[in-house]
Amino acid sequence: MNITKENVNALNAIVKVDIVAEDYKDKVAEVLNDYRKKANIPGFRKGHVPMGMVKKQYGKAVMIDEVNKLLQESLNKFLVEEKLDILGNPLPVVNEDFSWDTDQFSFEFELGLAPEFDVDIKGKNKITEYKIVATDELIDKEVENIQNRYGKLITLEEAEEHSNVTGTFVNEENEINKKSTFLVNDLKGKKNEKKFIGAKVGDVIEVETKKLFEEDTKLAQVLGVTKEVADELDTKVTFTVEEVNKTEPAELDQELFDKLFPDGSVKTVTELKDKIKQDAEGQFQQQADQQLLNAVTEYLVDSTKFDLPAEFLQKWLQTAGEKELTAEEAQEEYTKSEKGLRYQLIEGKIMKDNEIKLEYAELLDYTKGFIKAQMAQFGNMNPEEEELNNIAGRVLGNQEEAQRLQSQLLSQKFLAFYKENMEFKTKEVSYEDFIKEVYK
Template sequence: MATVVRENIGLLHDKITVKVNKDDYYPSFEKKIKEYSKTANIPGFRKGMVPAGIIKKMYGNSLFTDEILKSVEKELYTYLNNEKPEIFAQPLPLPNNISSVDSNNPVEHEFSFEMGLKPAFTLPDFEKVTPTFNKVAVTDAMVDEEIGRMQIKAGKMTEPEQVDNEDNVLNLAFTETDKEGNIIEGGVAKDTSVILKYFTSAIQKEFKGKKVGDAIALQLNKAFDADKLVMMLQDFGLEKEDTEAGKKYFSAAITKIGLVEKREMNEEFFNEVYPGKNIATEAELRTALKEEIQQYWDAQSRNQLHDQLYHYILDNTSMDFPADFLKRWLQNGGEQTKTEDQAEKEYPGFSNQLKWTLITDKLIQDNKLEVTNDELKDNMRNEIMRYFGTMGMGDDTSWLESYVDRMMKDEKQVDSSYRRLITEKIFNWVESQVTPKEKEVTPEALTAMQHNHQH
């Protein structure tokens, strides 16, 4: 009769030894030999009439080994199903001397496996943390800027005779030259569009009054401030870290001058930007826009608050791991094996991700958080609406429901929606356990916080 013995070999690291004897595997081996003898197609014998002794001689050790391993696997997983140890992934086989297996000598065989155990841990006390809700207060200037963008987006492109406005869109043919303006053979050549105000003030003055066909000479690092210079270097296919690239000289020839005439503020414009909301005046537009901008920044503030909570939980939850086992699992547990150095390099990020997964699993289980089928459908429905919009939909939404049904059959779509919704529920629950202090910040400051955060 098979036996399974479990022993501890390290921190959260156990060894399982499975012993099987002849009675555990030999009957199935003999059955397999008989099955082969009935189906084998071997020259000199009629199909189905091959003697078992011949089959055993030809395939015996291979079939014998398979049946032993099947028996061991069965005993191992029976033990795991009965005992239900909290383990990472699956047990890994330890070095076993499989070469000693001999179908002519059915004796007891022993196989060992290692498994990594999940740690027990306690979540931090949420009453001890006071995160900051970094709130952006929407100003009239922010509303003005957004209205200006909307007017330009809905505006009409004109082609003035000469450059006379900082908002002129210039189609330029850039040709690399030397300092004296001589064209460099094989140098950089690029046709691109640049808004006049992106240039430095000195270059803007040079362009003013110029017409199609006119050209000016410029040096990149003198023509653009640092942030715009990076953008232009990338556009030209040059390395932004290459300080010499910014010193290059160019001839910039105007091939087209454009200017967007801003859309007039009238009821037709209001209905285009906010269809179905019956906005009739600029004041009503400003109110609707201010609410929308505030909603956007409040959502960004909540995301940043959740980031603070993420780091608080992660940094204040103490957790041990069976590091040696997990590194070996990184090497051998995936579709492709990795070297020891690769596993060592990946382990810190992997263990950090593993820690967060265990934390979220505990939050979900302890607080009975779940995502229902209806919530998944609603989420997918909203995604489709955001993507396609509601224009022209009318009362017939059958196409939408059909689309949702197709998405619900896509395992990847369902998994993606589930992860997004359960993460939202996790952070909503954690947020309900704390009392943030509110602090007013600028949009730039909040954006910088989001840019600098690291998971």
């Protein structure tokens, strides 16, 4: 057997595999001999079928099968030994004159080679690292929400601006018949509010669905329809009042603090606000970190220039999936996935150059931490180590789940690496301003 590689250019190569009879004949003979021992052919005792008959019946099929096995094994071994960094998989070159009616064969494969490039993480960039702070307004709003969640419902004779009304919306033509509860001040405009303020149990109120609530999603919720239906709905509905009440906020006292923090860590309103601020900014940090990772990804893809074997990859995509694609479909798929492929190559280069590794022990510990956090939500604060190990083993035994957790852990490693090695512009913002700037 002889395997050779010829570079077409820096990104494409052809591998030629020449196979002669001596490379496969012993294996073919072994397989045919095994067939002979097991063959049940009328007129012959088992194991005594003439070899000529076995060869005539199975010889060519066995030879083709063994040549293909040898070809695949040899090609894979060659790629490993030559340390070829390829993209996609080798593509066989179609030979119109190929025939199995011989004992010597020559096969050719196209290779798409990974480009060589450098990643400059120290270069000048305009990436902003956001520090999201919890404003006094946000903290006060959360205190108010807590007081309302733990407050008492008081029944009212008639609806007020800040009261809850419960009743049934009806429109027979649009098949609407939905019991719902909402705040009077959730309504949009004084005209709608006036219709409800002063309403009593049993009153029937007619309103227009268009611009009924301040929030666009509220109408779909109270009418029990999809957002798409609610957006198009422009009709009248009746609302029959069934209950009117309001929430008396809970007192900010030790009883409430102990409900929120049974460990006794909060004893004053100031300490409660500090806890809210800490928890909120912890959650905000996760969003800020994800935004930073996305921004670095965009920056590295845009600033790291290299060519790809685009023609080869489009050809490979045509046959890579379960369904064969047309040339046009493959080109479209390549366009959609090119940026992701570029970042995978950049990520791999950074890992190699900076010896960033992911050990199984790290993944196991990360998985156990994830499981422990979930168990804590259900009251199990101190699970046994053996239990954690068993659950983590089962989780990582699921390939899809293992890949998801591995991706999350790698993202954390890259984020830490970028923060340590890249310079960013730091900007302190409120959560509202962060949303406006990042998701505008």
